Amino acid sequence: MGIIVVEVMLKPEILDPQGQAVASALPRLGFTFAKSVRQGKRFEIEVDGEPTDAQLAEVEKAAHTLLSNPVIENYTVKASN
């Protein structure tokens, strides 16, 4: 069984109020390392066998049309083992 991972992040220029809220909560718990936080989404897509190049290309298309909104988000697609 193989997994194809798609990670979706808001583009750097798009305001991420959720990430900001996490960043401001960290110091309240004593975690002082964070300069800033951005929050995103991760999709794990299970396929039969090792992911093929054709499958990765299909997932790439799906990431562009459905899993992300290219107006505000960037994405990456990779095989995971």
Added chain:
Amino acid sequence: MRIGVVTFPGSLDDRSALRAIELAGGIAVPLFHAHNDLKEVQAVILPGGFSYGDYLRCGAISRFSPIMESIILAAEHGFPVLGICNGFQILCESHLLPGALTRNADLHFICTDQRVAVENVSTPWTRGYTKGEEIVIPIKNGEGSFQCSDETLAELEDEGRIVLRYVGKNPNGSRNGIAGISNKRGNVVGVMPHPEQAIENLTGPSEDGLNFFASILKEMVSR
């Protein structure tokens, strides 16, 4: 004058929109997301709510419903479409309108009576207003912050495609206080505030929203 309102799984304001059409003197036609039949309506409204649970992103899954295939095709040929709140989000996801609606800047779900200015009165949905007219209609959303690229923003401003703009404090971090926009042609309009919730003094803050529905009916009659 037949105007359709689409019900998606999770739509909330579909009945209010149907009622607003009738109050304005039109024939309100319920449409269903799973069918691609527009039932010979002359314009369509995508109502507010949380279609398909707003899973993934608001409007992201609704965009691929059978009814949207028909609406996208028709809209590209000048068919009038109004998206209210979740409907606006669906229109952005469908790429019928530019930009996207994102989480409100303060992360709160905002439910309040909002003053907005009607800046573009040349769309079929806003012709009944006077340019710059200030109206009070409710906003109720968690993801109403309009975002787009600098180029798109300049294009919207330069072409006068800002239909509604927040007056006073920007409630949600929308770029340039944008509350509603149109496509280039003007037939597709998306607004975050809810005109269908301001059609009678008994149930809303004003009757200011009724003109959206009166405008489209008048437009249809004069064609």
